[in-house]
Amino acid sequence: MNIYRKIADAMQDPSVSAFVEEEKIGLAEVKHIKEAISQKEKQEEFLDLPEGEDAYPFLTYKHSIRDFLRGEYGFDELAEVPKGVDADFAIPCFSIAMIKGIKPQEAAIEIAEAIKKECAFIERAEVTGGYVNIYVDAKALGQETIVSVETLKEHYGASRAGKRAKVVIEYSSPNAAKPMSVGHLRSTIIGESLKKIYEAQGFTVIGIDHVGDFGTQFGKLLYAISQWKDDDAFAKEPVKEMLRLYVKFHEEAKSDPTLEDKGREMFQKLEAGDAKLARQWADLCAVSADDFEKIYAMLGVKIDLLLGESFYQSRIPDVIARCLEKNIAVKNEDGSVAVNFADEEFPSFLLAKKDGSSLYAARDIAAAEFRLEQFDPVKIIYVVGGEQTLHFRQVFKTLGLLGHDAGKFTHDSFGLVSLPEGKMSTREGRVIFLEDLINESIERARKIVAEKNPELTDAEKKEIAEAVGIGAIIYNDLSQSREKNIQFTWDRALSMEGNSAPYLQYAYARAMSIVKKAGDVPVFVKEHIVIEAEQEQKLVRMIARLPEAVQHAQVAGAPHIVATYLNALVQEFSRFYNECPVLTAEGATRETRLHLVRATAQVIKNGLFLLGIRTLDRM
């Protein structure tokens, strides 16, 4: 049960104060999380994971090559292998040639000779132009990689590189009293995926949903409730009624500018602890949070800590006092408090209004300090839209001035979602609600399933439609890099072919179908793995690269690296599927291919898990 529901329930007792209750419940939940973390830290399973850099064959090879180059020449650069070349690694020899005063090609010949002697895993090293193309012994790579997948299974790709250091990720953070729109989708999905990717790299992640449950917007809503609330409508569909009131407030405010002041006044009262308003506040947050939980359940998102902005209000006076004391902030004549940055590095930053009520700037600072204090994280990541870049720079800078390590804070921003008609706006009614998007996607997927596989039961169709429909939405977002703005169109968001989740899920289902038809997959014997056909080699190379992709995605804070990797993997698998029959093959070929298929399925599953997308044995 979410915190707001608990608060609302506790308020059955009229002597209970909403914000005191919130403080109590919030702290209890934080305590609970800390206990869960220390329990988890005792689990030995973690130690079975590969340590990091050197744990996987492909990464081990890469590391050896780099070590050799660095030791011998002081350079360790490797180049991306171009599409037409099948090599596993490529060494550009230009800078080495420069230093030695010889031609790149001569340097390449020298390096090729030397590295072949040094690294036993290299089958051959070819020189083309100034490059050395390194071909790893595919058979050995295949054996080692399959061993790795077979033993680690769902952990294949993971490592304990993060050494259980704690990372806080703030994400999703919808506004209470408003339905979630597709605008919130990005933060929710990116944050959830980053959380999984960091965890896969051995970090302990605390995912916080920083709900927008406070501020002047609530004053406005409370005022609207006092004037125009329709009790019957609220009883039936509370969130819709709140949305109507919110929109009405802004419509009325156009002709009556005094409404803005009335909203601010209401918020001031709420923050000061007005019992009646606090009760209303708790109720409307509770119905909103129920709504969010419904959507999180559909998306498969698991929030560790749902704690809104209001939770930090008790800490704000202290934040402001310290800012004033350290001359970080000044109190203006009208009573407002602002941070003025030296050299006008940033515009000044308002912490409190002239009427004394708080602003989100102060709440964000208080929240950051609370997280540092409670979780002692090495990093706090904010998955918030790019329009708040300046705000976070100001927050981080102020935290630095307060004596915290500003380097711990990162704003992983992302581009705006707009509609063909223009910027999304809840007030203007120009918005697509997340629930509608999800339902539409499931419906489209259901039609496709019904058409392709009419023999499935309704229950199966339903499950498949959900996994495929939701997967399509998630993948659509996570397959592109964060910073770009996205113009929402139904067809794009719900694409089910080509580079899409269903494409990956489909490959998984086909792979599983082979495994199933094969009956007993022979017990894995390393020596029985004999990689021969070209397409087998290409596939095994891709399978070997998942750990690198996960590592890269974590360092870059970029889930799309995993998505891009998976798409490339599945393309190789689909070619393999067409070119290399498995069930009709015999002997070692059959056994090898069967293990390749099974390993591919495992990799798809692990990769999609990191994106928050389910796999299905049938679809």
Added chain:
RNA sequence: GCGCCUGUAGCUCAACGGAUAGAGCGCAUCCCUGCGAAGGAUGAGACCGAGGUUCAAUUCCCCGCAGGCGCACCA
């Protein structure tokens, strides 16, 4: 006005400073009496512009141009 982000094929997107810039959609032509055609094969098709740094620039720097977003009592 100042700041941040983005500019790659008709469209939507990839590419640790490295070779012939990759995919998907769309388009054209093929492949199911061989493990599921939500698939595969072939083809046409692109780095916003001008400088600079570098052996090497789509990538880094500078100046433009275009689009988006910010710049105090909203979040």
